[in-house]
Amino acid sequence: MKIQSKFPHLFTKGLLFLFVTALFISCDDALEGKINPHIDMQEEIIINPEGGREVIDLRSSYPWFAEASDSWIQLTRYRGQMQLPDSIVTLIAENPEMEPREGWIEVRLMDQMSTRIIVRQEGRGSLITLPKSVVYFNINGGEAVLPVLTDLEWDTDIEEKDGFTFEAAGKNSLKVKVARNTTGAEREIVVTLKAKDSDRQAKLTVIQSNQEKMMNITLAPEEKDVLFTRDAKSVEIPVILNTEYELEVSGQDWITVTSVPQFGGGDIAEEITIKASVSNNTTGVERTGYIRIKDKSSDISDIYYISQMPGTRRIYVKPGAVGDGTSWENAYGDIQAAASACGNHSNIDIWVAEGEYQLKNSLVLNAVNVYGGFIGTENKLKDRDQSRKSTIKGGDFFLMRSETEGPGDIYYYFDGFVLTGTVTQSNSEWGGVLRIRKRLFSNNIVHGNSFYRAACGYYDNCKIINCLFYGNTTTETSGGIYFLGKTSVYNSSIVNNEIRDQWNSAYVIRVADNIKMYNTVVWGNKCANPKNPQFHVADATACTLYNCVLVNITSQSNYSPIVNNCITNLANDNTGPLFVAPTDGDYRLQSTSPLINKGDNAIIETIGVNKDIIGGMRISDNTVDVGAYEYQVK
Template identity: 25%
Template sequence: MFKKFIYSTLVIICLIITQQVYSNSTKSVNTIEGGAIIYVDLNASGNNDGTDWVNAFTSVQNAVNAAASGDEIHIAEGTYLEGAEILITLPMTLKGGYPTGGGVQNIDSYSTILSGNYLNRVIFSSHSTGTLNIEGLTITKGRLNNGGTLFGGGVYSNGNIKFSHVNINDNTLADNSTIGNKFAYGAGIYGQSEVVILNSVIDNNRLGIDSDSGYARTKGGGVYSAISLIIINSTITNNLSNATSFSNNAASIAEGGGVYCDNTVIIANSLLKSNKARTAHTCNGVTDCNFTTTHPETRGGGAVGFITSNNSIITGNIIESSSETGSITALDGGGLYGILSLNNSIVWGNTNLVDGFESPDEYFGSLTSSYSLIKGENPAGSGNIDATNPGFDPLFVDETSGNFRLQAASTLKDSGNNSLLPLDDYDIDYDGNTTEPLPIDFDGGQRVFDTTVDIGPFEFQSYLGIAKNATVSGSEVTFDYYIENFSTSSLSNISLTDSLDDIFGMGNYTIITPPFQVANGGTITLNPGYDGSADTNMFTAMSSTFNGLATAQFRMTVDITHVVDQGFGLGNYLSQIEIQAEDMGKSSVIYQTVEQTPIQTEITFLQKPVKMIQPYLAMTLI
């Protein structure tokens, strides 16, 4: 009855609860059956033979040397400086995120870092069978310099490799020796075979080479794969593929600022954001250049390949070129370049930049698009969003700050196609079911909330409802506040704010009955100092929690000492309710409503992720 009353007479405001990309990082992934476990801990003081945590190796390389095919290496927290690249020859699993001295894996709490210290590549694996699994590690500060041909600054893998809950950042391939042909592929990851990336971040990896006699060619600032690349629930951001050529008819080619694959790329529930492919050609005077052969080529700021994008967003990527002489041969695909298939996806705000002049450049190549959004376009195909109308706004929460979650009124909400969701082949939610459609969104919430999937990686989640009713008797108004938790998670730090000054004006009312509980679905503590004016928070937020699937009701009565608008005796009771909550261990994204009248029920959201305001919704005269 309580739900029916709320749904039939009141409007529900929604709160999105978000979490970081490491949404399942506190879970320990199942170990490989039959594989031995070898332990590594920087602070181990035992025999250092890897047999347990007390006797753990203190070097990752020593553990790898002791491992057989299929073994697992558990690595405790800390920063490991091996002094040389870690050499692997067999398929095995490296798992970080364990506390010093051993214990339960928790990647968020126990950071395990493998660092090249800007002196060497971090991992080199020559295995040719099976899969190398890397989980719960940060791989950083790998660097290769001046080798002519440079592959994999962070990780080089000859065979199949899978990354899970991994952060690969600040790895570099650089060659500024200028002489001869130069090639640099995959600053973060280089894979000769299949590369799988799950729940991971590939960030701020850089390719940069120069040449004055021959090619300067870069591919895949973040990731390069020769065979296939699968990216699920991951972020590829701020990576760079840069090639510069100087005189003597040299050519510069940069492709795939974020990722490059010679074959198939599958992207699901992921963000490719703010990557760049950049070329430049400069000459020391006209006599050093041949105008007909010094043509830079730049392709795919976000990604290059045979790309299928499912419920992902490609945004803010750039291809950039400049030339003092000659002309630019190719400048194609600020976001994507190749054979492209978009399903339930967003391509938005990608550009090309030539000599400082920026132009829209979402993609280049053969396109098949279904139930997707491309900025400024209305592509052929089923269910695509028409974004050609001037002023079209998809209503992201805050595009300027990079928050591409959806507002409640977004046209992308419930506009996807469930049948286009890929299968959960890699069991991204760890429930053992790999035949179900992808079950979670980028934030770890339900992938399909209500009945139809949203377009993009973020599903709009209705976690918290708020409604208000006013009953008028003479000069007294009784306000009832109804809140409901639609999720199974307990919510914390609940605050409910209502300004009586906004309704009646300062000094025009007296609180006869302060707020009290009619029904409490948790341990929500009322604020005894609430006065509707100087103190407008009805709850003591820090001590309040709200149980999953619970409801609560609160009431107060106010005597009106001055009525602003007599009307039918009701007065002008427009009010704004502000409510905020956090899921346990997660951050909240909350919205604001504006321009409401006492009888208007349609909600309009602004792009402001700090609070949620709802107007007065219903009134009963007795």
């Protein structure tokens, strides 16, 4: 009889039991870890009184959402995903008080848990602050005592130099003495107030005129050129003067002077404060104005500039950047990411630095202004060099779609770009390489696109200003460019584009629904069928041309454009317009071009355009030129 041992079976069963038990414990631990909510982040941040941008790293087990306790803590990134390295981005406002302040940022994981980061900001007592950064004296000199806001002990780096004397009169006063100016020229000195036990400091500039009369806004240059968001503001402008004055205000429809103190008379300089109010910006575009204070009897003056944004935020884009778009230093590197971040919020502008941006698919823009051509340091639109452009390159897809309409008379801007590189034969969607609705499309160049229909673009109820369309090829059907829905075209150049369709229905420009073209040149465009015309006009009132220059005005339909003061027999080679170098894409005007001084000034003044496509004076001589480029008279 064969006897089998039961030990192997019992051993096997024991191992199986241990394995199953371990598996349950492991699964239970994994389950417990999976549902256990947690947030890994710092407990507090300490900010200096000046405030600024702060990035707070975190990692959480669930999607998170953050909110702040006070308005001085503005969150620009306040939600994120689970189990990924992430961050909160906040802008801390300047603390105007001497004492420190405290707030918090609360982070919530859905309904699972929440925790707070304490935000502590130092008060102005930890700084050395002067109420003025600049003081002025006339030729006679004098003495002034300035308050110093600080809780610190301090010294000056200069006690006496070249007739300027500086003396600490206690912890909270600085005495400045200036001797008579005998140099015959204006002179200037900078003194630094330095803390004895820290690196805190403040600088004061003292300027002494070589004249008896004085009229100066007592602010540093950067403080005399301010930027506001769209909300209404009050402005106070400190002035020192010793003569009668008057004011000149630009932008009088939105800048209102509310207080004009009278000069008391005599030779003693007085300090006055001019007050003004700035209305809410509802125009949809950044605007710039100024208040100039000037002597009534001489050319002595000073000026205070005001720029006002149309919204409350900007998103910045720069080639190669990897940031979150909150500043030039932290810009997005991808214009499509910036457009997605904006969503459909009309209080955000996108600013794009010059350079090249390759699209991966069609760019979709909603209710935002988009400006290109920045160096990448500007903080006001007026500081941009308009000759610079940002290049957006397409591919085998529609290059751009922008069909969100602004309310009322608001047109969202797209300005300062080169749009190129789209090559596709797709005919799956109506519209051209660009499909733009109710947008102010200005200072752009559209070239080098090959598209099934409308390779120059499809524009519905748009305003097109200072634009150049050249070297685009429409490969099959219909026209090279479409203007519909009351679109108006101002000082643009539609030149050297090609339509390859052999059918009789092909044409260069299709117009419908009361289109108006002003000061625009249409030249050198070719249809594969040489009998085909420049225009397809939908009805008797579909298109009116004012002060335009064209090869001809024949129409493919039974209707022709209505012509007012146009040149309609321009030679179809460069002996006609006399561009500088059209084969090289240079459509500036030669000095003998027939386009010079042939435009209408009134329409340019009506739309408020004072520069051409590259920032030259829009009226360089007595009369505006035709086309996107103005010949600049030396």
